Amino acid sequence: MTTHDRVRQQLHALEALLREHQHWRMDEPEAHLFTSTQPFCMDTMEPVEWLQWVLIPRMHALLDSAQPLPTAFAVAPYYEMALTADHPQREVLLEALQALDALFAQDKS
Known part of the structure; x- marks a missing residue:
C-alpha cells in the first residue's frame, strides 16, 4: 500500500470518526469563513469544522x-x-490525527 493509499484510508477513518460522534455537518460554512488568514481558520471555524471543510x-x-x-x-x-x-472526543480525535501525522513522518524516513 502506498503512502497515498494510507493517507486516504486515514482520512476516511477520520471522517467516519467525526460522523460517529456527530461532528459532521451537512451545511457548509459561509464562504467568508474560508478566507481566514489564520492557521486552521482558528478565528472563523471550530477545530472540528476545519477538519471537515478544509483538511x-x-x-x-x-x-x-x-x-x-x-x-x-x-x-x-x-x-x-x-x-x-x-x-468528549478529545483523546480519540487526537489518536486519529496522530496516526495521520505519523504517515508523513514515515514517508521521510
Missing part, C-alpha cells in the same frame, strides 16, 4: 490529482491545544 477535502484533492503530499505536516499538536481537556 479532508484538500487532502483528497491532492490525492485525486496525484500531487505530491506535503512534506511538513503535523496537525495533532494544534489539536492538543485547541481541544479542551473536557472535550
Whole structure:
C-alpha cells in the first residue's frame, strides 16, 4: 500500500470518526469563513469544522490529482491545544490525527 493509499484510508477513518460522534455537518460554512488568514481558520471555524471543510477535502484533492503530499505536516499538536481537556472526543480525535501525522513522518524516513 502506498503512502497515498494510507493517507486516504486515514482520512476516511477520520471522517467516519467525526460522523460517529456527530461532528459532521451537512451545511457548509459561509464562504467568508474560508478566507481566514489564520492557521486552521482558528478565528472563523471550530477545530472540528476545519477538519471537515478544509483538511479532508484538500487532502483528497491532492490525492485525486496525484500531487505530491506535503512534506511538513503535523496537525495533532494544534489539536492538543485547541481541544479542551473536557472535550468528549478529545483523546480519540487526537489518536486519529496522530496516526495521520505519523504517515508523513514515515514517508521521510
